Ligand SMILES: Nc1ncnc2c1ncn2[C@@H]1O[C@H](COP(=O)(O)OP(=O)(O)O)[C@@H](O)[C@H]1O
């Protein structure tokens with residue numbers, strides 16, 4: 001054996017080593033070595049083993065589907081959503097059905113024999129800020145046995161621009177699926193703030209007027225259509241040799257949502273044009289303009305794909321979002337109910353917290369109404385409700401724990417409107 005010959009400690013063959021690849025493992029101190037062919041054997045062993053595991057996961061998932069389908073029928077999904085989300089009945093129905101069909105489609109994919117195909121029914125949600133779009137989906141996700149990930153579309157950029165590439169949406173899902181590719185491939189992706197990637201120039205102008213947003217939409221289109229998305233693990237810098245993870249989006253359900261501020265005017269214009277074409281121009285003209293939530297809701301409900309196109313979503317993307325789901329503006333009564341009714345209602349939460357300090361919290365009806373009215377003024381739907389009571393509650397939460405006495409705290413309208421201190425009464 002000359003200097004550049006080593007013996008493989010496994011197969012005992014003597015190998016002439018020209019470079020590291022001939023003897024991938026070699027320790028000069030001990031002379032321990034493994035030749036390339038032995039390393040390859042080990043590699044293949046591991047690979048086969050991993051494949052076998054994957055098949056197991058697949059079967060597991062297919063078996064679980066029956067159970068998931070039985071447990072998550074549309075009316076059951078809606079019932080669950082009702083515990084947390086006030087109003088928005090139609091949106092709840094649409095989503096329940098879309099998700100249920102998503103499961104059915106998966107099951108069908110596992111055991112279909114005829115040549116037919118069930119189309120994926122991606123959803124686009126439109127509704128004013130703070131009306132419950134994100135909340136609806138986050139509760140839906142808690143109920144689900146499929147992975148679910150929310151990605152802010154406005155943070156996405158076309159490859160090559162500063163920011164996150166669209167692949168991030170799939171990567172988030174992969175992590176939501178505990179890095180199980182098979183599970184991720186049957187999950188749900190919610191793209192929030194989807195209106196923010198509309199072409200600023202609307203439907204008319206050329207691509208060059210708005211290259212970034214158009215590019216993001218094009219990139220998303222591939223995912224929506226179903227493609228193998230490749231991405232690097234979190235924290236890994238993107239470079240040509242970095243190992244990548246591949247996820248096929250063919251069975252992933254996409255739900256996109258946004259406020260689409262101003263789209264009602266586009267809808268109104270179209271309706272007016274349609275109406276004047278059949279001689280009803282005057283009737284539509286007479287609907288009130290401006291800041292009327294009723295008018296806004298009525299118009300939004302009539303949204304059609306061409307309005308979205310006019311707004312700046314490219315037609316190909318719209319074509320991949322066949323289900324349109326609109327949410328309404330929350331009125332005073334709805335806001336009032338949001339304060340008290342859902343399982344996680346703000347008032348319930350404060351009551352629970354204070355009860356741990358022996359205090360019994362009540363909001364007078366007038367006070368709750370005042371909170372709702374303030375929220376309406378702020379025009380951010382239910383989003384500002386918590387902030388409005390937080391101001392009042394801070395002092396209480398600070399003072400009450402000072403003593404363990406039994407007390408009753410009463411929040412009045414004045415507390416909300418003028419910042420008056422709440423009434424605190426001893427309980428005998
Ligand atoms: N219809 C609703 N029922 C109950 N809570 C709601 C409703 N709409 C909004 N909320 C509450 O208001 C906050 C903001 O709602 P969110 O879902 O983020 O609004 P957006 O429609 O802008 O996504 C959340 O904390 C959510 O719990």
Ligand SMILES: [Mg+2]
Pocket residue numbers: 133134135192193
């Ligand atoms: Mg939102």
